[in-house]
Amino acid sequence: MRKISLIGFVMLIVSIPTFAGGLLTNTNQHAAFLRMLSRGATIEIDGALSNPAGLAFLPNDGFHVGLSIQSAFQTRNIDASFMTYSGLDGATPTVSDFNKYYKGKAAAPIIPSVFAAYKKGDWTISGFFAITGGGGKASFDDGLPMFESLAMAGIFQTSVENYKKTQGQSPIVTPNMYDINSAMDGKQYIYSVQLGLSYKINDWLSVFGGGRMNYFSGGYEGYLDAKLKESYGGKDLMNLALDCDQTGWGLTPVIGVDAKFGKFNFGAKYEFKTNLNIENNTKKNTEENGALAAFKHGVNTPNDIPSMLSVAAAYEILPVLRASVEYHFYDDKKAGMAGDKQKFLTKGTNEYLMGIEWDVIKQLTLSCGGQITDYGLSDDFQSDTSFSCDSYTLGVGAKVKLSERAALNVGYMWTTYEDYTKTSKNYNGTGLPGTNVYSRTNKVFGVSLDYRF
Template sequence: MKKILLIGAATLMVSNPTFAGGILTNTNQHASFLRMIARGASIDIDGVYSNPAGLSFLTEDGFYLSLTGQSAYQTREITSTFPLFQAVDGEGTSRLYKGTASAPFIPSFHGAYKKGDWTISASFAITGGGGKASFDDGLPMFSAAAMGLLATKGLTPDKYIINSAMDGRQYIYGAQLGLSYKINDWLSVFAGGRMNYFSGGYEGFLDAKLIPERGGSQLANIELDCDQTGWGLTPIIGADVKFGKWNFAAKYEFKTNMNIENKTHKIDVNPVEAEPLLAPYKDGVNTPSDIPSLLTIAAGYEILPTLRASVEYHFYDDKSAGMAEGRQKYLTKGANEYLAGIEWDATKQLTISGGYQNTDYGLSNNFQTDTSFYCDSYSLGFGAKIKMNSHLNLNIAYFWTTYDDYTKTSENYNNTTIKGTDVYARTNKVFGLSVDYHF
C-alpha cells in the first residue's frame, strides 16, 4: 500500500509549458514571434525580449509601447498498455488518458524609450509555464500502481474500483528591465535583468475501494492540495551588429537559481504509516526549479526592400539547471532549437509572414513521467502586421506545434513487476494579437 501512496503523491505536479520554448522557458512573448518565429534579429518593439540590443537601431527617438494578448490550448495524451487493464472491462490492455491545458488570455507588455544612442526598455510577461492542466480520469501511473499492488493482495480488478483525478498549474511571471547603447554605426550592446516569480500548485486524489458487492470498504486514499511559490533573478546581456543588408544579434540569459516553497493546505493519507513518504510536499518544504541559461544567435537579411528573412538558433542548458530530485541528470543533452522566418510587405499597410521552428530535447525514459513529459516537435506560424497609421501597428498571428510521439516501455511498469508501455503525445495551438504604438 505504501507504494501506491508514494507514486501518487510524489508525482502530482504538472510542469509542461503551454507556450513555445524550452522545458521551463517561454519564447513567444509577442504576436510578431507567432507570425514569423525567427525574431532574434528583430529591430522593433518585440526586440525588448527577442533582441534587446537591437533597440538602439530603432529609426526614431521616443516612446515605443506594445500590448499583447495570447490564447493557448494544448492536449496531452498518454496511451497506456498494461495487462491488468484487460481484466477491468475485457476490451483490451490499452487505455487512453487525456489531459487538457488552456490559457484563454495571457497578457504581456513591452515598452522602450530611445534617446540618441541610449534606449531603456522594460517588459512584463509570463516567461515560463502559462496554464492549467487537468486529467479528469487520473493518470496511468496511479491506476497501474494500485492495480499491481492490489494483485499481490489477491484482489483482481473485478473486485475493486479505483478513482483518481488531478489538476496542475504553473506560471512564471517575469518583469524585465535593461539598457541598450549604440557604440557606433554598426554595434550596439545591452545589459539588463529579469525578476521571475513562480506561482503554481496541484490538487489530486486517488481512491481505491472494494466494489459494493464486497462491502465497499476503502483500500487506499490520497488527497493533496498544495500551492507553490518562488522567485529568482536572470541577468541578461546582448549584442547587435549591422552590416549593410545584414543584421546579426546574440543574447545570453544566465541560469536563474530558483527554489519553490510549498504552502500545503491538505495532505490526507490512508494508511497513516505512509505519511513520511509525503515529506517533500509538506508545508514549507523547498524544491529546486532553476530556469536554464539560454543562448540565442540570429541573422537577418534584407533580400529586397519589401522582403526580409531570418534564421536563428537557441540552446537551453537544461542539464545544468537544478530540478526536483536531480531529474536533470537523466537528460542526454540540453535542448536545441532551429528557427527560420520570412516576411513580405505586400502593400505599404500590410506585411505578411511565416516561420518554422524545430525543437530537439535530450529526452530519456528516466526523465519522462506521466505528469511531466516532453516531445520533440516542429512548429509553424503565420500572420500579418497591419500599419493602421504612422504611429499604430497591429500584429495578428496563429501558431501551432506538431509533436513526435514518445514511447516508453518498462519491464517494471510503475513498480508493478509487470511489463507495460506508455505512448506520450501532445498538441498545441496559440493565437496572438499585439498592438504597437510609437510617439
C-alpha cells in the same frame, strides 16, 4: 502497501509550457513571433525580449510600447498498456493486460504581455512584463496511469497478504471487484519583469545589459479513491489526496549584442541560469510522512530556469522582402530540477528557427515561419506528470500598419509533436512490464498592438 502504491505522486512537479521554447521557458510573448517565429534579430518593440540590444537602432526617439494577448490550448495524452495482477493460481499470481487512454488538457485562454522602451540618442532603456514559464493549467480528469497501475498492484498485494493471514477467509481482490476514481490538476506560472539598458556604440554595433525578476506561482491538486463495488461490500480500499500551492523567485542576468552590416542584421542574447527554489504551502496532504513527503508544508524544491543562448541573422532580400534564421540553446542539464531529473537528459535543448515576411502593400505585411525543437529526452526523464516530445512548429500571420505610429500584429502558431514511446520491464515499480505512448498537440493565437508616442 497503501503508502507505496502512490509513491509516484511525489513526481507531481508538472512543467506546463504553453508557448514555444525549451523545457521550462516560453520564448514567444508577442504576436510577431507567432506570425514569423524567428525574431532574434528584430529591431521592433518585441525585441525587448528577443533582441534587446537591437532596440538601440529603433528609428525614432521617444516612447515605444507593445501590448499583447494570446490564447494557448494543448492536449497531453497517454496511451497506456500494462500488465496487472488479476488473480492467484495457488501461490502464483496471475496477470492480464490493461489498456486505457488518458486524456489531459491544458488551457491558457488569456495570456497578457507588455513591452516598453524609451530611446534618446544612443541610449535605450527597455523592459517587459510576461509569463516566461508555464502559463496554464493542466487537467487529467481520469487520473494518470502511474497512479492507477501502482494502486492496482498495491491493492492486490495487500489482499494477498490478508488472504494468507486469514488462511483464505479474506478474498483476493482483483480489478473486476473495485473502481478507481482519480484526477490531477496542475497549474504553473512564472511571472517576469525585465529591465535593461542598450547603448549604440557606433553606427553598426550596440550592446545590452539587464536583469529579469521571476516569480513562480504554481499549485497541484489531486486525489485517488479506490472502493469495492457494492456487490463486493463497497469497502474503501485506498484514499489519498493532495492540495498544495508553491511559490518562489529568482533573478536572471541578461546580456546582448546587435551588429548591422549592410542588408544584414545580427542579434545575440544570453540569459544566465536562474537559481530558483519553490516552497510548499500545503493545505491538504494525506501522506505527508509517507508517499507525499515531498509536498509537506514548508519543503523547498529546486526548479531552476536554464541558461539560454540565442543567435540570429536577418537579411533584407528586397526592400519589401526580409528573411531571418535563428538558433537557441538551453543548457537544461545544468539547471536543477526536482529529484535531479536533469541528470537523465542526454543533452540540452536545441532549437532551429526561420521566418520570412513580405510587404504586400505599405499598410500590410504577410509572414510565416517554422521552428524545430530537439530535446535530450530519455526514458528515465519522462514521466506521466511531466513529459516532452520533439516537435516542429509552423506560424502564419500579418502585420497591419494602422498609422505612422501604430501597428497591429496577428498570428497563429501550431505545433506537431513526435510521439514518445516508453517501455519498461518494471512499470511504475509494479514488477510487471508496460508501455506508455506520450503524445501532445499545441495551438496558439495572438494579437498585439504596438504604438510609438
